[in-house]
Amino acid sequence: GQQLNQSPQSMFIQEGEDVSMNCTSSSIFNTWLWYKQDPGEGPVLLIALYKAGELTSNGRLTAQFGITRKDSFLNISASIPSDVGIYFCAGSVTSNTGKLIFGQGTTLQVKP
Amino acid sequence: DAGITQSPRHKVTETGTPVTLRCHQTENHRYMYWYRQDPGHGLRLIHYSYGVKDTDKGEVSDGYSVSRSKTEDFLLTLESATSSQTSVYFCAISRSSGRENTGELFFGEGSRLTVL
Numbered sequence: 198g199q200q201l202n203q204s205p206q207s208m209f210i211q212e213g214e215d216v217s218m219n220c221t222s223s224s225i226f227n228t229w230l231w232y233k234q235d236p237g238e239g240p241v242l243l244i245a246l247y248k249a250g251e252l253t254s255n256g257r258l259t260a261q262f263g264i265t266r267k268d269s270f271l272n273i274s275a276s277i278p279s280d281v282g283i284y285f286c287a288g289s290v291t292s293n294t295g296k297l298i299f300g301q302g303t304t305l306q307v308k309p
Numbered sequence: 310d311a312g313i314t315q316s317p318r319h320k321v322t323e324t325g326t327p328v329t330l331r332c333h334q335t336e337n338h339r340y341m342y343w344y345r346q347d348p349g350h351g352l353r354l355i356h357y358s359y360g361v362k363d364t365d366k367g368e369v370s371d372g373y374s375v376s377r378s379k380t381e382d383f384l385l386t387l388e389s390a391t392s393s394q395t396s397v398y399f400c401a402i403s404r405s406s407g408r409e410n411t412g413e414l415f416f417g418e419g420s421r422l423t424v425l
Contacts, residue, residue, distance in 0.1 A: 203351075228411045239399050239416030240352070247411065285351055289412035294359070295340050295403040296367065297412045299351035 203286050203300030210276055211308050218284060218303045219270040226288035229262050229269040230297070234283045243284075244271070276307050312336045313417035315400050321423045328387040330420050332400030334380075340403040340410055341383040343367075343375065345396040346419075352399065358383055390424045397421050 203220045210216060220229070228247055232240035244255050246262035246269060253260055259272045269288075273280055286300040312335035322328055332341060340359055344352040344367075354367030356375040364375050372394060374386045387394055398421075401414040 201351075230412060237418075239401075239418050242413055242415065245411065245413050287352075287412065293410050294357070294365075295342070295405060295410035295412045295414060296354055296357060297352075297414065298368075299344075299353070301349055301351045 201286055201288055201298055201300040203303055205303060206301065207304040207306070209306045209308065212276060212278060214276055216273040216276055216280070216305060217270060218286075219268060220286035220288075220300045221268040222288060222298075223267065224288075224290070225266040226290055226298075227266075228289040229260070230287045230289070231258075231260050231269070231271045232285045232287060234285065234302075236282070240285055273305075276305075278307050278309050281305060281307050313400055313402060313415065315398075315417040315420045317420060318418065319421050321425065322390055323425050324391060325389050328390050328422065328424075330385040330398055330400075330422070332383045332385070332417060334383075334402050336402070336404075337380055338402040338404060339380075340405065341377065342401040342403075342414065343373075343383065343385045344399045344401060344416075345369065346399060347396050355385065355398075387422075390422075392424050395422060395424045 230245045231243045234240040244260040250264045251262040257274045283302045287297040314333045342357040343355040353369045358364045358377040376384045397419045400417040
């Protein structure tokens with residue numbers, strides 16, 4: 198089946214540092230999405246990308262849809278303690294079902 | 310807040326017993342989903358629904374059934390729970406109502422199930 202490989206698995210950084218994580222696949226996706234999950238809660242949508250090459254920002258977060266449609270990355274600038282959590286990439290192949298394939302997640306810890 | 314309520318939030322049961330998890334939404338959305346989350350696997354789709362009485366399988370549907378008799382409720386049933394079904398289960402909705410459903414999902418808070 199389709200799989201998304203997300204890296205790194207975990208990161209431990211100092212407050213104020215920039216963070217970068219990415220997702221790759223052997224398959225083409227039509228939509229890439231990035232979610233964040235806080236402990237004990239469900240994932241929350243951060244950014245959605247719909248076109249190859251698209252670069253989208255949401256505050257300190259920036260994400261890009263790779264031009265090959267097989268990868269995406271998420272950058273977080275000037276990290277703060279509340280950025281702690283698990284970040285998931287997700288991809289959608291079909292355009293009318295909303296079915297998503299998720300990466301394994303990147304656990305981010307921020308040291309004040 | 311996407312108006313999603315999952316119940317129960319926590320359940321401990323024994324192998325072989327039936328279990329039903331309920332997802333209730335208040336916003337009349339067409340699409341609803343059940344995912345399970347396990348360490349190292351991210352979230353995996355179990356079943357989804359695209360309308361009342363309209364459901365389809367996801368990638369890990371074996372051992373699970375679903376029903377949607379009303380727009381607002383999507384039930385996930387484990388007919389005979391096994392230890393491998395110990396997991397956190399998330400319900401999600403999509404706010405897309407037209408032909409394009411791009412996967413912008415909104416998740417509930419999860420139901421933690423332990424099968425002993």
